[in-house]
Amino acid sequence: MSDHFELLGLPRRYALDLRALEQAYLLRSRAVHPDFHTTATPAEQAASLALSAALNAAYATLRDPFRRADYLLNLYGGPSAEEHKQIPPEFLAEMLECREQLEQVRHNPQALADLEADFRRRQDQVIEQLAALFAELEKIPDHEPQHLDIRRRIRMLLNAARYIQGLLRDLHAPAP
Template structure:
């Protein structure tokens, strides 16, 4: 193992979007057992510092690999198609219209059931986009097209957090 290994190599996983969360978690636990700083206590401060760097690297890789959206973004980057979310905000007009309709629906939602219904609709769209990004990465080898889907998914993730806030507010009102 080298600190510079990509996350997939570090975890001994294929460079694919399709991964099993249980496998990622199991490999994370095994790696943590190997590099935990306490294991190197008898070897001095230098060995513990190095172990701390490894533990941090393993944790960062775990966070990236276990989240399907972050994993897709990372794969795009590894395949030469960085997401550039701040620089590249272009989206198809149809997607922007969909976003506007969802925002209006959220603003107009008068009760918990309406917000939950919208959340379900958005979740279906999110899953479809994530599946499409995975197909583009794993089967078609089209990282630039996958990067477009990932950028759209980032918009959706932000909107889902707005839905979550609205759900929390409505649930508090019902208490």
């Protein structure tokens, strides 16, 4: 089976035009949607349903910058989150401070809004760093030692992004 990029007719790279992604998804999903194949044979209906589900999964993965990075890293043979759990120690210390801040301002709506803006800014910085690393990775042959180093750095960034996403989620969770 083809990968998500191929399924949607898009180049296999991190930097994607999100409007082109949506257009490719809509075009292909209209062509294979089960509602347009009600008079087809059961085998054709099943194939339509399977392809429609695959398109939905591809679109959901590629439109999210972190899921896209994780998926693309997997295609490049990079380490999974289970294989490489490393996070820069200074980043981890910073995230623990952020968690303490969150607990201190939990009942202050303005302070929570400021923290959310800070966490979103950090998230945007990670996305920019991922884009830069993937752009660098795409220029290097797979067999070069530098390729492996960049894949590991991407994994560390994705591991760090999980912390930021957790903080954003916890901002809106009810206080314990």
